[in-house]
Amino acid sequence: KEENEVAEEVLVRDVLYACQGIDGKYVKFDKNVDGYVLNDSTKVPRATRIMVRKLCELGLLFRKVKGYISESMDRFPAEDVGTVGQAFCAALQDELSEYYKLLAVLESQSVNPIPSFSESGSSGNYLSLRRLSVWFAEPMVKMRLMAVLVDKCRVLRGGAMAGAIHLHAQHGDPLVHEFMKRLLRRVCSPLFEMVRSWVLEGELEDIFAEFFILAQPVKVESLWREGYRLHAGMLPSFISQSLAQRILRTGKSINFLRVCCEDRGWADAAMEAAAAAGMTTGRGGLGYGETDALETLVMEAAKRIDKHLLDVMYKQYKFKEHCLAIKRYLLLGQGDFVQYLMDIVGPELSEPANTISSFKLAGLLESAVRSSNAQYDDRDVLDRLRVKMMPHGTGDRGWDVFSLDYDARVPLDTVFTESVMARYLRIFNFLWKLRRVEHALIGAWKAMKPNCIASLSFTKLQGAVKLQLLSTLRRCQVLWDEMNHFVSNLQYYIMFEVLEVSWSDFSNEMDVAKDLDDLLAAHEKYLHSIVEKSLLGERSQPLYKTLFVLFDLILRFRSHADRLCEGIYELQARTVGSSLPSQDKTKLGRHLNEKPSEPGSWVSDGRKALTQRASEFLRNMGQDLDAISKEYSSVLEGFISQLPVQQHIDLKFLLFRLDFTEFYSRLRPVVS
């Protein structure tokens, strides 16, 4: 008893159409309910109506998926769907063609008439709505999944898209799981291909910026540090952060080798790595779900490429040798060279800074190299050694602006960047100053060697003046000793406890470094430890300033000591001269008299005047020395009292060394 207006076969066919997104005769897309429904005017039982609507959900989902695919395809040439997006579309398309196949089978079945009570013996291969719902159960699940993915991925691209799809793959339903796996394998293949070519060839085949590594156009020397970076948004969640870092570094190493080192040896290393990971260097071979394989490949490649890079750095570009050269020349490790340089450049540097020609200094540097053991050094190293004049203000002396520079060429400038070299220069200036002070002290010592002065006979002098002379000399001598103690211990501390220790740590770390980042970190640590320990760091600014005051004091002392000695020599000459008036006298008296006295006055003044002048001179000198000595000891005390407050444990050793006999700590009142 059928009161249906429409036969079920017709409805079934309409549903099949609707499921391909086509409006049928009775089943049409309704915008209001957002779905395919049976015409209201059609008179069918309620059950049939509901059934049709349920079955047509598939059509709605299909529309969505299909819409996304065609939309992406249309956009493709012009806009950035990206390779991952394309792969996604292709995978969806494949799934849809499976679906079309099913629909074709159903279509053929729908032609068969549904048996009714009257006739019998018709074939069983017909389609009723109920049968259709059995058929549609599985495609429905898949289609829903695809619709969800399409919704989620509409705005995503590249790695982000793969990551989003990956999140949906974690489903306990085996059917869904398999489906997602199949899909992801397709979707991720471009991504894995990028990883492969990046890791093995250093090529960034990423036109649509989908990869989780970004390249930035930079200068050659900052290629390593800034050239490439991770793009967190594009990193799919199935690749861990550490793995991503390793991937980044491997490709970076290859690019570094190619661009900066002009080396082709990495290709062999990459080949080996691929072989070790059990795959060819050709395309393919990696897929979603084989994270282990990916990891192995990356590990192997990273190991080999990094090793190769370090080999190139060490062997071809002689990184170690250059570090050593910098230590020897810029950090004044080569003693005889520094001595010669100080000797010949010294006079020049006392001139005002703006009168000094840097060409001349370069010449002097050259001759310092030639006359010291440095001449046997590698030519390549020596060529890189330059004189650098820092920008100077008015009143600067040559000492303030002179420095040595080392020209680290590509690829070493990745390590020795401008800022690194600036720090080296700071250290150099400090060490140079220290040397200069030491040099000055030695000069003073030469002038006032006790036996030089003692050998002069002052028998003719009056007893009081003689006593005065000796006491002044002694004071000078004591002050010199104190200064010398300070400077030589500071020098010792810097040379042995700072530079050598840091260098030894550095070379140990260089030996165990596994990649360029390790090497950079080791070098950074080396430089940092030198800067910190030799008081150049931020925290020891006050100490550093005090130290410079001390240095200036010592230089001042030097000039005073020189004057004193000169005076004494003159005095001696004078006493001899007074007995031998035929001596040339015009040259004398410049120092003892403010205004050059006319010749002969000495003779007329006689010994009394001479003695008076001498004693006056000595008194002046003595007062000057006392002033210096007082200032020196107060500044030194300040310096020593600041030392224990410092963070660095090594500075305690400096204190220990300076105050070995606890002389200073006893002088100071005990602070509780």
Add this chain to the structure above:
Amino acid sequence: ADSFSPGLEKAIGCYDAPVQELIVIDDLLSALVGIEGRYISIKRVHGNDDDVTFQVDASMDLALQELAKRIFPLCKSFLLIHQFVESRSQFKNGLVNHAFAAALRALLLDYQAMVAQLEHQFLLGRLSIQGLWFYCQPMMGSMQALSTVIHKASTSNFVGSAVLNLLQSHAKAVAGDNAVRLLLEKMTQCASSAYLGILERWVYEGVIDDPYGEFFIAENKSLQKESLTQDHDAKYWGQRYSLKDGIPSFLANAAGTILTTGKYLNVMRECGHNVQVPVSENSKLMSFSTNHHYLECIKAAYDFASGELLNLIKDKYDLVGKLRSIKHYFLLDQGDFLVHFMDIAREELAKRLDEISVEKLQSLLDLALRTTAAAADPCHEDLTCCVERASLLKKLGTLKDLDISRTVSDSNDLEEPVSLNGLETFSLSYKVQWPLSIVISRKSLTKYQLIFRFLFHCKHVNRQLCGAWQVHQGVRALNTRGTSISRSSLLCRSMLKFINSLLHYLTFEVLEPNWHVMHNRLQTAKSIDEVIQFHDFFLEKCLRECLLLLPELLKKVEKLKSLCLQYAAATQWLISSSTVIPKPEAPSDGSRGFEKFKQGKLRDPSQPLKLITGNASVTDPILKFEREFNAELQSLGPILSNRSQAEPYLTHLAQWILGVGNEQQVPISVPFYSDL
């Protein structure tokens, strides 16, 4: 949902009974897949998806109505299950629910296929309502059972293991009904496969791959492995991975094993060893059937992981070597470095607590280590030193986890010595690297330190007494009979005997045997947990037997030691004031001074000495020392014998110190000297 108005149709009562039957069957076929028919409608109580009722048109033939109503429970079950499947397939519900829903969907598909078959029969005109009822029978029971399970699961919003437990308990509850039981077991099987996937990764790789938080092991990422070497109360080993609630009942017994297996694998991964349990075909944890194959797999994985980790720690990280090295330094089994150290660091250690420079001590310690036999130990650079803030007794009081008998330490609070010096607070420390820090944690190291401090101080007392003894040797040539010197000499000997006996007891009776026991047990240990247990047991036992957990006794011993120290410090003065130098001492040059110092600051032996007899100012202090020392020593006796029931090792100590139990030996007592 009512796009259709029933008013358009005639009431069913208008038709003949056979026509009515056909219409009802058609409607029932729809209702079976949850769709309203012409005369059968579905009423939902608003806001409650589970409460669904089917209604038939009242005008229907009464017999037909009854027949139709019989089938409604099946329709209702279908509807419930269908809803459940739809809602539980969503991502947020977890893998177990997904898998369960998938299994249900497969079942529903069968059911729908059956309905389609029935329709075929119906279209061929071969189906009566009675026949429909008959065909529905097989499905009836199982669908009903499933719907009750689902009802429970959805009302309580079960996820993960709760679902598994529910399914399993239900399967057990309906054990009488074979068909339903099999169905439920199959469901459990399917639902648990996803769960076993997680389990497999954890047990075989040590990875928690659990996107929806269903697994019963939680990882506490805030606990860092570095805390083991820094924090005294580090909980890393115990709580980094922990069991959560909701362990599936079939895994409940194996949960501990599962936890430790993954934990061991993780330790190895943290060490940079990527270890994976070798997976063979039959070790797949695909199903848990009654033959308990999965338990064997877990056991195998556990054995592998624990064996591998044990080998790693024992062989690669050389646990026993480290322990031996720690024993060298902390338990003083090679004393030469200590003697050297005490020689060179004497002055620094004698300073007050706040004046000691730890750096200086460290460099002296390094020196001592490098110039003695300890230099041969490859681990000697790991040793550092530190200076504690509190005295040994106080420190023991602050350590809460050592179960010191509270009553004693609380009742009379220890008065802290006013000025502690380095000798009382000096302690060693040891740098332990990561995997070994599981065994040698900060806590264990603290225990080592306590023992070390006690030993170190005893050694110090011993050395001081030896110095006092040397002083006495200087006046041996004189006839000392009847003077205070002979008395002092005897006192010195008894003190030496005491401290030597104590040291002997500590080292030979406690530390050595216990260490050997532990060493042997470590060789046979089967897992790292056993190793930790043996090591902790060893430390605990040593602490106890070294009296460190008995504050009452320890205080007595400290008192005795301080008496010894006072005596040793006073000896020099006592001896010198009981001898007389005929003429004033010649000014001594440097070498003489050093010589004097070496001989315990004796006067030049070439100069004749004379003894002063009966000097009360000398005799009195000696007598006082003697009295106090003997009184303290005697008072140890009852305490030791009282305690020795509970702690048998104390009898050894009593034997050594007091000679108790050794009848021939006369205890040191005052009457012995009374003829003076």
